[in-house]
Amino acid sequence: MKRFNLQSLIGPNSATIIFFVLSMVVIPSILPNNYWQSIFSTTGVYVMLALGLNIVAGFTGLLDLSYIAFFGIGSYTFAFLCSSHFGIHLPFLVALPICALTAMASGFLLGLTSIRLRGDYLAIVTLAFAQIFRLLLLNLDAPVNITGGVNGIYAFDMINIFSLKVITPENYSSLIWTCALLVFIVSFRLKNSRIGRGWNAIREDELAANTIGINTTRMKLYSFASGALIAGFSGAVFASFQDSVFPNSFGFQQLVIVYCMVIIGGLGNIYGVIAGAVILTVLPEFLREYGGLRMMIYGVVLVSIMAIRPQGLFSAIPGFTRFIKRPDKDETGKLRASTDLYYSQKNDETDKVKYTKQADTLLKIRNISLNFGGLKAIDDLDFDLHKNEILSIIGPNGAGKSTLFNIISGIYQSDHGKVIYRDKDISFFKPHMVAKAGIARTFQNLRLFNELSVIDNIKISRFCRTKAFFFSAILNLKLNKQEEKQTDEKAKEILNMFGQRLTGYRYHQKVSHLSYANRRRVEIARAMATDPQILLLDEPSAGMNPQETLEITKFIKKLRDYYGYTILVIEHKLNLVKAVSDRVIVIDHGKKICEGSYDNVAENPLVVEAYLGKKGKKGNEK
Ligand code: ADP
Ligand code: MG
Secondary structure: OOOOOHHHHHOOOHHHHHHHHHHHHHHHHHOOOHHHHHHHHHHHHHHHHHHHHHHHHHHOOOOOOOHHHHHHHHHHHHHHHEEOOOOOEOOHHHHHHHHHHHHHHHHHHHHHHHOOOOHHHHHHHHHHHHHHHHHHHHHOOOOOOOOOHHHOEEOEOOEEEOOEEEOOHHHHHHHHHHHHHHHHHHHHHHHOOHHHHHHHHHHHOHHHHHHOOOOHHHHHHHHHHHHHHHHHHHHHHHHHHHOEEOHHHHOHHHHHHHHHHHHHHOOOOHHHHHHHHHHHHHHHHHOHHHHHHHHHHHHHHHHHHHHHOOOOOOOOOEOOEOOOOOOOEOOOOOEOOHHHHOOOOOOOOOOOOOOOOOOOEEEEEEEEEEEEOOEEEEEEEEEEEEOOOEEEEEOOOOOOHHHHHHHHOOOOOOOEEEEEEOOEEOOOOOHHHHHHHOEEEOOOOOOOOOOOEHHHHHHHHHHHHOOOOHHHHHOOOHHHHHHHHHHHHHHHHHHHOOHHHHOHHHHHOEHHHOOHHHHHHHHHHHHHOOOOOEEEEEOOOOOOOHHHHHHHHHHHHHHHHOOOOEEEEEOOOHHHHHHHOOEEEEEEOOEEEEEEOHHHHHHOHHHHHHHHOOOOOOOOOO
16 A cells, blocks of 8 residues: 655645745744844845855855845845835835846846856955945945945835735745745756756866856856846845845855855755755854853854865755665665676667668868977877767877867867868867767766766756756746656666666766766766767776676667767777777877778787887887
8 A cells, every 4th residue: 555645745845835834924923022023034034045145156056255245236226216215116026026137137247257267266256246346335325325325225115015014023024934935946946957957067067067068158157147136136125124224234244154054054955055044043043142152152063064064964864865875775675786786788679770880971070280388189180980980099198089089079179170070160169069069978087967866967968958948947837847857758768778787776876976887887878868979988998897898898889789879989998999990090199190990900010009119119209
């Protein structure tokens, strides 16, 4: 008999929804006094604020120190629009979206100028913006009084929502927590959409995200602007609740508090961040009776949490995350020994078309060269890749093989020459455009999204083949639903191609918990999930034992023979090269020294020389 399951009855997140409903309806009416009522409202504001920052810093991994300024922009816009300050008296429901959009527009503009900067540089520019903003607030009171200077602006219009008046502290609590619920839903929907996955990918490995088809610059900009939107929204709500705005509410200290909430909750973890916001707002109040010691205790608690659980209080706790660490059971719940998991792919290939190399050329490499300083990494390289061909590139370490892949996939731009794909010059394509055009790659040194699950790593690759945008994702419209379903099916379909290696409970395992060989497989799967025509595999068997190498050898053959991929593979293990290749190209010092069938190439004296060095002479002289 099926066990009763509350979750399935009211859907996922039931606990969180119940939490918000309690906060909106029940808690405000039972709080003992106005003091606690106001702390409760403040908590709601911080929950919103932290959820917004979580999008930028948590989902996307951007160190945005201007975040608090957008909170301020929202607040001041509200003050301008709903008070006697300028004599504009917009209704609350009209002003609220204007405030949010103003903050978003400011975020977008700042992002345009700074989003290409990374790490520390982004932090410095955004910090400067926040400081300038505060100085403007302080000083724009003369000769024309715009911001009210250090005194700020106060006494706003009464909130009137469809003739429902918001007057008592209780009303405010309910209003604020309703807004918080809204922000939670937006944030939750975004996280579980293609947009959220794209952001996560950027946080985990920006270059890898770019090479699977994500326009990282644009997505970072969206993230920045989304964060600003929520900050502006929270700012407007905050201003109306305070009935005043001052520059001091938007200083560095506030920013640090919000960051602490997000970090303690666990970057990117929505539930954790909500809990972090609640704890850090309420905790200091409980410590109030300790007077001067209060901030010290608070500080010690903060530092301890960060020292003991740097990943955040709530990450990797069952219920908060679903990563399975000890994979002893299969999907039916039966215990399994790891040896049971041996590759046991059914032979379902018989009914499939069998592909072989064709005459037409898919990719033409035309006289490309690339110098690093004085070093000729690629020197006038020229070759063709035919449709449904497996072409191997071999050569000593440092020969320029990986550099060639970097040029094809758009990471490097060659100094001379062209890369032509299906008669189109793609030499100037950025990595995401190359992926979208139909060329996917793996990396010699794995570049997976390590903190994400196996299936999410694959789903991210569907980004460039899906379209659902913010509206569709947030409102979960038909397009989003459809695409999510397809994304899930496609990801599983591809993982299933690897037999039991990557199926069942492995779907939800964190990639960093996988064996090395399995991580290599996930990288290949991730490349396949972008629907490429050409797969570029950079040393797919590196780090694999002989059994695993044999398995991957068969798999590469199968990729072409039964799935019809065109494959360019860099390999050192000659058994593998011999088994899979239609053709082999040998390069040394960035130059092609020989090309032909494996047997021909293996006997070529130049190749023997490149690999073993000339008798009597050392190194790679020619
Ligand atoms: P491999 O054939 O082993 O894959 P690579 O393509 O990685 O060789 O490297 C070819 C040469 O180019 C090496 O000498 C390497 O040190 C150099 N190289 C590769 N990438 C860079 C870079 N970004 N900057 C400077 N030198 C580089
Ligand atoms: Mg290499």
